[in-house]
Amino acid sequence: MNSLSELLPGKVSTEPEDLLCYGFDASGLEGRPGTVVWAEDTTDVVKVMRYSHERGIAVIPRGAGTGMTGGSIPASGAIVLSTERMNRILEIDKENFTVLVEAGVINGRLQRELERHRLFFPPDPSSLNFCTLGGNVAENAGGARAVKYGVTRDYVLGLEAVLPDGRTITTGVKTAKGVVGYDLTRLLVGSEGTLAVITKIRLKVLPLPEDVITLLALFGGLEQSGEAVQRIISEGIVPRTLEFLDSWTIRAVENYKSIGLPKDTEALLLIELDGPPSVITRDAEKISVICKKLSGEIIMAENELARMKLWEARRAVSPALFHLSPAKINEDIVVPRSRFPEMLRRLRDLSESSGIRIVNFGHAGDGNIHVNLMVDRADKEQYAKAQELVKEIFRITLELEGTISGEHGIGLTKQNYISMEVPPAELELMKKIKQVFDSRNLLNPGKIFLSLCSR
Amino acid sequence: MNSLSELLPGKVSTEPEDLLCYGFDASGLEGRPGTVVWAEDTTDVVKVMRYSHERGIAVIPRGAGTGMTGGSIPASGAIVLSTERMNRILEIDKENFTVLVEAGVINGRLQRELERHRLFFPPDPSSLNFCTLGGNVAENAGGARAVKYGVTRDYVLGLEAVLPDGRTITTGVKTAKGVVGYDLTRLLVGSEGTLAVITKIRLKVLPLPEDVITLLALFGGLEQSGEAVQRIISEGIVPRTLEFLDSWTIRAVENYKSIGLPKDTEALLLIELDGPPSVITRDAEKISVICKKLSGEIIMAENELARMKLWEARRAVSPALFHLSPAKINEDIVVPRSRFPEMLRRLRDLSESSGIRIVNFGHAGDGNIHVNLMVDRADKEQYAKAQELVKEIFRITLELEGTISGEHGIGLTKQNYISMEVPPAELELMKKIKQVFDSRNLLNPGKIFLSLCSR
Numbered sequence: 036m037n038s039l040s041e042l043l044p045g046k047v048s049t050e051p052e053d054l055l056c057y058g059f060d061a062s063g064l065e066g067r068p069g070t071v072v073w074a075e076d077t078t079d080v081v082k083v084m085r086y087s088h089e090r091g092i093a094v095i096p097r098g099a100g101t102g103m104t105g106g107s108i109p110a111s112g113a114i115v116l117s118t119e120r121m122n123r124i125l126e127i128d129k130e131n132f133t134v135l136v137e138a139g140v141i142n143g144r145l146q147r148e149l150e151r152h153r154l155f156f157p158p159d160p161s162s163l164n165f166c167t168l169g170g171n172v173a174e175n176a177g178g179a180r181a182v183k184y185g186v187t188r189d190y191v192l193g194l195e196a197v198l199p200d201g202r203t204i205t206t207g208v209k210t211a212k213g214v215v216g217y218d219l220t221r222l223l224v225g226s227e228g229t230l231a232v233i234t235k236i237r238l239k240v241l242p243l244p245e246d247v248i249t250l251l252a253l254f255g256g257l258e259q260s261g262e263a264v265q266r267i268i269s270e271g272i273v274p275r276t277l278e279f280l281d282s283w284t285i286r287a288v289e290n291y292k293s294i295g296l297p298k299d300t301e302a303l304l305l306i307e308l309d310g311p312p313s314v315i316t317r318d319a320e321k322i323s324v325i326c327k328k329l330s331g332e333i334i335m336a337e338n339e340l341a342r343m344k345l346w347e348a349r350r351a352v353s354p355a356l357f358h359l360s361p362a363k364i365n366e367d368i369v370v371p372r373s374r375f376p377e378m379l380r381r382l383r384d385l386s387e388s389s390g391i392r393i394v395n396f397g398h399a400g401d402g403n404i405h406v407n408l409m410v411d412r413a414d415k416e417q418y419a420k421a422q423e424l425v426k427e428i429f430r431i432t433l434e435l436e437g438t439i440s441g442e443h444g445i446g447l448t449k450q451n452y453i454s455m456e457v458p459p460a461e462l463e464l465m466k467k468i469k470q471v472f473d474s475r476n477l478l479n480p481g482k483i484f485l486s487l488c489s490r
Numbered sequence: 491m492n493s494l495s496e497l498l499p500g501k502v503s504t505e506p507e508d509l510l511c512y513g514f515d516a517s518g519l520e521g522r523p524g525t526v527v528w529a530e531d532t533t534d535v536v537k538v539m540r541y542s543h544e545r546g547i548a549v550i551p552r553g554a555g556t557g558m559t560g561g562s563i564p565a566s567g568a569i570v571l572s573t574e575r576m577n578r579i580l581e582i583d584k585e586n587f588t589v590l591v592e593a594g595v596i597n598g599r600l601q602r603e604l605e606r607h608r609l610f611f612p613p614d615p616s617s618l619n620f621c622t623l624g625g626n627v628a629e630n631a632g633g634a635r636a637v638k639y640g641v642t643r644d645y646v647l648g649l650e651a652v653l654p655d656g657r658t659i660t661t662g663v664k665t666a667k668g669v670v671g672y673d674l675t676r677l678l679v680g681s682e683g684t685l686a687v688i689t690k691i692r693l694k695v696l697p698l699p700e701d702v703i704t705l706l707a708l709f710g711g712l713e714q715s716g717e718a719v720q721r722i723i724s725e726g727i728v729p730r731t732l733e734f735l736d737s738w739t740i741r742a743v744e745n746y747k748s749i750g751l752p753k754d755t756e757a758l759l760l761i762e763l764d765g766p767p768s769v770i771t772r773d774a775e776k777i778s779v780i781c782k783k784l785s786g787e788i789i790m791a792e793n794e795l796a797r798m799k800l801w802e803a804r805r806a807v808s809p810a811l812f813h814l815s816p817a818k819i820n821e822d823i824v825v826p827r828s829r830f831p832e833m834l835r836r837l838r839d840l841s842e843s844s845g846i847r848i849v850n851f852g853h854a855g856d857g858n859i860h861v862n863l864m865v866d867r868a869d870k871e872q873y874a875k876a877q878e879l880v881k882e883i884f885r886i887t888l889e890l891e892g893t894i895s896g897e898h899g900i901g902l903t904k905q906n907y908i909s910m911e912v913p914p915a916e917l918e919l920m921k922k923i924k925q926v927f928d929s930r931n932l933l934n935p936g937k938i939f940l941s942l943c944s945r
Contacts, residue, residue, distance in 0.1 A: 128826070128828075129724075130720065130723075130724065130826075130827065130828035131826040131827050131828050131857075132723075133826070153726070174669060175669045175673075177667045181666055181667060182666070185644075185666065186666070186667055188673070188676075189640075189644060198915065202915045203915075204913070204915050204916050204919070205913065205916070206916060208824070208892075208893040209826050209891045209892070210824040210825065210826055210827075210856065210857055210858075210891075210892060210893055210896065211636055211637070211640065211641070211824075211856040211857075212632045212636060212641055212824050212853075212856055212857075212858050212893070212896035212897060213824060213893040213895070213896060214629060214630045214680045214895050214896065214897060214898070214899045214900075215893055215894060215895050215899075215900060215904075215908060215911050215912060216900065216908060216912050216916070216917070216920045216938060217677060217680070217681055217685075217920045217923055217924075218630075218643070218676050218677060218679060218680055218681075219916060219919060219920070221643075221673050221676035221677070222672060222673060222676070222677055224673060225669045225672070225673055226672055226673075230672075242726040242728065243726075245726075265585070268585075268587075269584075269585065271608070271697040271698075271700075273697065310769075311766070311768070311769045311772075313766070313768050313769070314765075314766045314768070314769060317766075369663070369665040369666075369667050369668060370665065371583070371585075371586040371588075371664050371665055372585065372586050373583075373585035373586050398667075401665065401666040401667055402586075402665055402666075402667075403665075403667050436664045437663075437664070437665060438663040438665055438667070438668040438670055439670060440668070440669050440670050441665065441667035441668060441669065442667060442669060443669070444669045444670075445669075445670060445671065449670075453670060453671060456670050457670060457671050458659070458660070460653065460657045460658075460659050461659050461660070461661060461671070461674060462671070464659070464674060464926060464927065465671045465672045465674070467926040468672055468923060468926060469672075471919060471922040471923060471926060472919065483671060
């Protein structure tokens with residue numbers, strides 16, 4: 036029994052099966068931690084950080100491990116600090132439209148709990164039934180509804196977090212407004228667990244929208260779907276989701292989990308409107324007219340069950356594609372919405388010239404494309420070519436005024452590319468900020484920045 | 491002619507009248523700069539920063555000087571760097587709902603320009619016809635519409651800024667989503683010109699709301715107005731403004747600029763709804779019923795002219811109160827909306843027990859109260875008592891889970907109080923972040939943090 040087990044009885048494991056399970060995440064990468072700790076409250080987190088700080092042991096905070104860029108892959112011998120047991124919804128303040136949660140609360144659980152109070156938390160990453168809100172904050176998670184409602188950052192009012200040396204900080208306010216000192220709250224949002232361990236989160240929530248309409252628009256070509264997106268937005272309509280699936284994605288989903296999507300469709304938009312019934316009915320009609328003019332076919336979900344089924348299809352995309360090609364390389368570029376059709380064309384050209392299949396789906400409404408390079412890792416030559424292709428995709432993305440990561444962050448998998456987007460002076464500032472919080476580089480070391488890598 | 495004039499011909503002054511004019515701001519405080527520079531573009535800003543960095547001269551970035559906490563008051567002998575001439579709207583991207591502006595563009599000018607394109611930038615500080623967007627970003631300005639639309643921070647996608655050593659950085663993205671490295675953009679938002687000189691701003695804008703309804707609700711008592719706010723919100727209605735004026739404020743406005751407000755009213759709410767006509771008409775009726783049940787009287791603005799007049803009254807509040815008492819102490823506390831009536835009661839009690847008149851108005855919808863202590867600076871004893879009262883007001887604000895500044899920031903006037911809200915560990919992080927950006931403490935020195943004061 037080591038002294039961490041004495042400090043935290045019943046909350047620590049060094050069993051090989053635990054070290055294995057907590058060594059990998061959705062990125063497909065693997066590491067080998069020395070210890071796994073399941074903290075149950077902030078005091079436990081403080082104990083872990085003090086312990087590790089005294090001994091110079093790295094700590095990797097971990098929510099549900101649904102991250103796509105390896106943000107929770109442990110450095111060898113490190114302590115994986117799981118927030119899974121910190122899963123209490125501490126306060127739902129209906130009068131002030133705020134909630135206070137522990138970091139390990141599952142996004143989908145909060146969604147359902149809020150609905151019972153007629154409240155609404157918009158950010159909905161596809162992994163919402165598994166991922167934790169702490170992880171959402173650490174990665175600044177997005178989701179389908181970002182086109183209308185923004186991302187996690189836009190809902191975080193304040194945080195409690197534990198610094199690498201074990202001191203607890205609280206940031207932000209309980210109110211919509213607040214300008215007292217620098218914005219430590221948003222500095223922690225999206226910092227990928229490298230600055231502090233987030234323990235509690237104060238979120239802004241909204242009144243539940245009065246009603247929702249869900250539409251499926253099927254197109255015979257990519258161009259028409261891209262054009263439909265542009266026309267919908269330029270009508271002044273802001274749907275709450277405007278999701279895009281290309282033909283390969285549609286087929287993969289149908290093969291994985293037969294839902295009844297027409298396999299011969301070239302592109303599909305999953306459109307959802309929310310708001311007062313009179314307004315969304317009117318907007319749904321406008322959208323229908325726009326899509327039909329572009330030879331699109333419109334299917335409207337008749338009831339909640341049909342609606343759930345459509346979303347089931349959308350959320351099955353990621354596992355379905357993994358099923359198709361376990362070694363696929365998955366990126367999450369964003370381009371300004373108006374460049375979305377051009378980006379899809381450029382991706383198709385790249386796929387044709389390279390011979391590597393590129394499957395695309397994502398959030399057309401905000402220009403966020405999940406680009407999947409379907410490769411076989413055993414084929415060394417092809418895999419190397421795919422790596423080059425990723426670089427070229429990022430180059431084009433930046434040429435079109437986009438960003439190389441909309442939702443997944445940098446983690447380990449995008450470290451080689453961060454300098455394509457972030458110039459040296461800005462990177463230097465970021466690294467110095469890392470040093471301010473974590474001078475000994477013990478908290479999630481080796482993530483985001485190449486030169487701080489200690490794996 | 492000093493060498494700064496040689497570097498920037500026609501853009502530099504050391505004339506006493508300029509030094510006087512650029513020595514004060516809306517806080518009523520004064521300083522005495524050594525030089526005033528009117529930069530015309532980023533290159534000019536770079537020249538100033540390099541010049542000052544080489545010589546160890548402090549630089550104070552300045553928009554329109556409308557700040558309330560002395561954020562632009564120059565350290566003695568410093569260079570005041572005005573962005574007034576950096577006033578170009580560089581891009582209005584209607585397809586992607588973004589704009590790119592120089593830091594010196596006036597908020598109201600952008601608002602009007604956007605309206606012509608059927609676009610909308612929500613943040614509307616009362617000084618919108620004078621204040622610059624650079625200043626808005628530096629202070630994270632709020633405004634009346636924050637209750638529905640949030641504050642400046644929620645609209646800043648990316649920035650160009652010049653570091654104290656003269657290097658130019660660009661932060662953020664042109665897209666709604668983006669998680670590549672730490673969020674330098676929001677770190678600069680609200681940093682009160684202490685980290686970098688903001689030169690260009692990429693803002694998110696929205697489609698112009700279809701229609702607007704403006705209502706005035708008059709009440710015989712403070713309690714009823716507070717209760718009305720709670721009932722409106724708990725109906726699930728989110729007006730775009732929900733402004734509050736107490737009886738003293740109403741009388742001050744009427745005396746300053748007779749608009750026809752009934753002087754015998756104890757409290758007034760200025761309520762504005764925006765959205766599709768059918769929805770806001772329905773909501774306006776609901777609000778009307780709520781207010782009448784609380785014995786309120788409802789006046790609806792019949793046309794755009796009437797609407798403008800109501801807003802003219804609201805925006806005249808600040809000058810009107812200055813007119814009443816030039817030495818007034820003006821704070822901008824925020825409490826969670828549900829504590830708004832309690833805060834008003836506590837303020838009334840404090841006023842009665844201290845004998846100092848406290849006049850309140852503000853943004854009831856988000857709990858942001860502009861608390862004005864009407865004092866005579868010549869009366870030393872009263873002024874000292876008022877200072878004590880401010881501290882007590884902040885103590886109560888924090889007791890009610892609020893914040894000591896919703897919109898105005900810390901600047902100089904709230905430095906003595908920042909540690910009431912921000913604990914030592916967080917303050918230490920902030921000061922270290924200041925050092926990361928400005929190791930020689932040359933950019934707007936002495937603001938926000940007491941111990942960095944070099945005035």
